[in-house]
Amino acid sequence: MRRTIRAFSYAFLGLTAAVAFVSLAGAQSGTASPKAALTYRPVGTLADIMADVIMPEANVLWSSVEVDVTAKGTVKKEPKTAEDWARLRGAALTLIEMANALMVPGRQIDEPGAKSEAPGTELSPEQIKKRIEENPAVWVGFAHGLQDATMQSLKAINAKNADALSDAGGTLDTACEDCHLFFWYPKR
Ligand code: HEC
Numbered sequence: 001m002r003r004t005i006r007a008f009s010y011a012f013l014g015l016t017a018a019v020a021f022v023s024l025a026g027a028q029s030g031t032a033s034p035k036a037a038l039t040y041r042p043v044g045t046l047a048d049i050m051a052d053v054i055m056p057e058a059n060v061l062w063s064s065v066e067v068d069v070t071a072k073g074t075v076k077k078e079p080k081t082a083e084d085w086a087r088l089r090g091a092a093l094t095l096i097e098m099a100n101a102l103m104v105p106g107r108q109i110d111e112p113g114a115k116s117e118a119p120g121t122e123l124s125p126e127q128i129k130k131r132i133e134e135n136p137a138v139w140v141g142f143a144h145g146l147q148d149a150t151m152q153s154l155k156a157i158n159a160k161n162a163d164a165l166s167d168a169g170g171t172l173d174t175a176c177e178d179c180h181l182f183f184w185y186p187k188r
Contacts, residue, residue: 021066038176042107046128049107054098058172060091061153065166072148078162085160092154095172103140109123142179149175 044052064084068075079085101107109125116122123131132139149171156164181188 002145005161039105040104042101042104045079045110046102046110047110047125048097049101054095055093056110057091057098061095061150061172062169063090065162065169079096079160080090085157088157088165089154091158092150095150096147096154097112099143099150100142102146118185123183128183139179142175142182143179145175146172 064077066077066080068077079088109128114125116124149168152168152171153165156162156168
């Protein structure tokens with residue numbers, strides 16, 4: 001993770017974000033005003049949310065169904081108890097709601113001074129911020145893509161269907177990669 005020194009910036013709350021939350025407010029049955037969106041209080045950076053919430057919770061889903069083929073035979077790991085399924089449901093709901101968190105305006109991309117670990121390939125936090133501001137509809141589209149993909153996992157979990165949950169893992173992976181390819185490492 002990136003933890004060096006960079007100029008502090010609240011500037012993300014620009015035209016882009018305004019457009020994003022006006023359209024969000026509009027989607028909520030007309031009762032919410034754009035002003036209501038100003039009550040959001042983002043705390044984690046985008047990098048924090050990715051590394052410390054989204055990645056671990058996605059891993060809970062991805063590692064829930066596994067087939068190990070060894071010399072001694074095939075060992076299948078899948079959720080069994082009510083607790084197993086409840087934990088998975090929590091992971092799916094966390095990802096679905098984190099997709100909403102990704103659309104909250106004013107969130108920093110990374111700690112001040114953070115540098116790209118692969119400058120030639122990955123965009124810097126400043127470049128990512130600019131790209132989001134310039135392409136708000138694309139950003140929201142990928143956040144919705146994460147929600148839609150995780151809804152597939154949630155349906156499988158609600159139906160306690162391990163095979164469908166395993167299939168949904170591939171859809172989820174694509175939803176992550178689609179956004180990363182556009183906003184994180186477009187030159188890869
Ligand atoms: C709406 C866009 C979007 C979606 C969807 C998305 N990501 Fe990200 N992710 C980003 C961006 C942009 C970065 C680069 C931020 C940074 O680290 O500066 C990133 C960075 C990351 C990082 C590195 C964080 C760090 O700096 O240590 C991980 C890990 C990650 N994402 C995992 C995931 C996983 C897993 C999923 C899907 C379950 C996912 N992301 C979905 C946009 C997205």
